[in-house]
Amino acid sequence: MRLTTPGGLITRATLAAATSVAVLAGSLTVVLVIAITSGMVFSAYASDLLGFTHITLPSVVWPVVWSLCGLCAIVLFIRSITSAVRTGRADLLHRTTPLSKTAVDEPSNIESAVGRLARQIDVPKPPIRVDPTATPLAFTTSRPDDPIVRTSHDATxxxxxxxxxxxxxxxxxxxxxxxxxxxHISNDDRRLLTVVLVPLIAAETLTPDEGSTSNVFEVCGHILSVIALIGVGVFSRGRELAADRAAAKLTGDPAALATALEKLDEAASAKPTADLRDHARSTNAITILPTVGDGPTSTGLRSTHPPLETRLEQLRSLAAD
Known part of the structure; x- marks a missing residue:
């Protein structure tokens, strides 16, 4: 699906939003069914136990118990999703060091470039951190204590x-x-991608262990995860193309980004020095190139990035204009 025009990006966002709503609703339904079923089993045992003591409770008590079980399950489910998002953000930053404290050659050049570009695009200058891995990585993320889905532009x-x-x-x-x-920062992609990723995290919470499934609820979780991955991919591929286009216009040099993508793709293939599945699954991060591993970075509908040739083709057309 190559929807690269502004209208196409809106179509992508609409499809992703519809998929996300369906997955989140499905995940919550599974949680409620599990909780209410557990509550009914508990009430059955409790009724039998009370029968031995000749105690009879009003019939309205048990529906209240089932409702409380469902409410508690939803609260715990939301807390687990929030924890997963914050843990993912912390994982992305835990090995990094502020640029000024690294051994990178001429860090002032990077700082000045970010400051100049941030002024051009009218966004606050973000801090820069360096990951020591030899694998090419570039992404934008939030701090662990930032709001999960922020409602203002205060968080840097x-x-x-x-x-x-x-x-x-x-x-x-x-x-x-x-x-x-x-x-990505100017387009508010961090917040938008978080909204799309939350249903995926919700579905994956139902299937904590990879491999074979042990019950029908885990089967539902796997199915919902696949659907959510498709929604994430449809949305993210469009945002990557939009960020490429904006970067080319911002620098006035589409060829520089095209060459960078080619070099990084070659370097990533030549230096698979890190297991990047954690990066691939991490929440609220959009990488310049897909990381190595399974899941969201796989090819096809679930890929988070367009094919490299598609991105280069867009940049060549911008250079020719």
Whole structure:
């Protein structure tokens, strides 16, 4: 599905929103069924026990018990989703170091580039942190204590780049990558992607263990997870193309971003030095290139990124204009 025009991006967002609502509703339904079924089993045992003592409770008591079970289950479910989001954000940042405290060559050049680009695009300058991995990574994320889905623009995001991304790129190519991340910030993609990811996290909460399923509820969780992944992919692919386009216009050099993408793709293939499944599954992060691993970064409908050739084709057309 190559919906790359502004209207196409709206279509992508609509499809993703519809998918997310359906998955979240399905996940909540499964949780309620589990809770109410457990409550009914408990009430049956309790009724038998009270029967031995010749105590009879009003019939209205048991529906109240079932309702309380459902309410408690929903509260615990929401808390588990919130915890998963915050844990994912913490995982993204736990190995990183502020740019000024790293051994990166000429960090002031990166700082000045981010400051200049942030002024051009009219967003607050975000802090920059460096991940020591040799695998190319660049993403924008929130701090663990930021609101899950913020309602204002007060929270300042964090841009993370890896040493493996900085080393192979020229100054102009690195500026193009930073412009791509700032475009995500300007487009409010962190908040939007979090909204789309929450139903996926909800579905995955129903299936804590990978592999074979032990009951019908885990089967439902797996099905809902697959549907949610498709929704995330449809949305994220459009946002990546939009960020590429904005970065090219921001820097005035589409060729620099195209060259950076090609170099990073080659470097990622040549240096699979880290198990990046955690990065791939982490919440509220949009990487410059898909990370290695299963799940959201797989090919096809569930891919979070368009094919590299599609992105290069768009950049070439912008350069030709």
């Amino acid at each position: 995001p964090v841009i993370v780049v890896s040493e493996g991304l900085i080393e192979p790129l020229s100054e102009s190519e690195l500026s193009a990558v930073l412009a791509h991340e700032l475009a």
